[in-house]
Amino acid sequence: MDADQITLGPLPEGITLAGEGMNSKVWNVLGHTYYMKSSSESSFAFETVDPPGTGVPPHVHTTQDEHIYVLEGVFTLYLDGQWETAGPGDTVRMPMGLPHAYYNRSEDFCRALFWVSPAGRLAELFDQLHNLEDPEEVVRRSALRDVDFLPAGSVAGA
Template sequence: MTADEIVLGPLPAGITLAGEGNRIWNVLGHTYALKAASDTSFAFETLDPPGTGVPPHVHTTQDEHIYVLEGVFTLYLDGQWEKAGPGDTVRMPKGLPHAYYNRSDANSRALFWVSPAGRLAQLFDRLHDLTDPAEVVRLSALHDVDFLPPGAVEGA
């Protein structure tokens, strides 16, 4: 473990101010900012430029949620394509294949959280500034996030 690796435990009291995160990750063109981390949950804000997305994948041990702050996401959920905009909350139970994309011409921002926290923070540490999609898929599988094979979902 490195000195700046996130160590989970009980949720500390406090405020993460707007525009702040105590850890920032660049993951394949997305900017993720840590908002809160504990044993039971992990929350991060995303900035998703036009044309970015996360292909179909499954969290094997975590429920995931998205609260859209700005922009529109095109989402694959439970075998269907949906759209979510500002104020919408997206629920993705563990084991459900899902994906999200910003297919608009403007940035999207959202608050994401998973429960339990699992190893997502450690995964983001490993993915930071990584540019090889195959290595992203490999590392994700080691952290309980399994990507579906290319072409497994039509329109992805």
């Protein structure tokens, strides 16, 4: 394990400042910026900054419930066969096993707070994906850490 990788344990007390990641942890994942906000065995939270035209294709977290609290912008979401939108102040709930995706199809940046419970291996996955530019390798590494992407083209409109 690299020295900068996340070690999960009890929730540490303290404040993660605006515009920063906990322990200065920030990831670049295929054009998205993820700021770690909180990490423990029971939950993992990160803030995203999503440029126009970006998104995360349909996938499933096999061992985690996931939530999104939208801070700025509007996300187009795929939730188990339905297309929805969520804007500032909306909370999106995605139980484990639910196929989902999110996209910023607007001309403005989107910003949101995401969290998963339990934390699982998501922070470890982000360490592995940081600055990786090959989408096929992203899919391969994700599957090794309990995030399974659906086959390309399996969801209309994705």
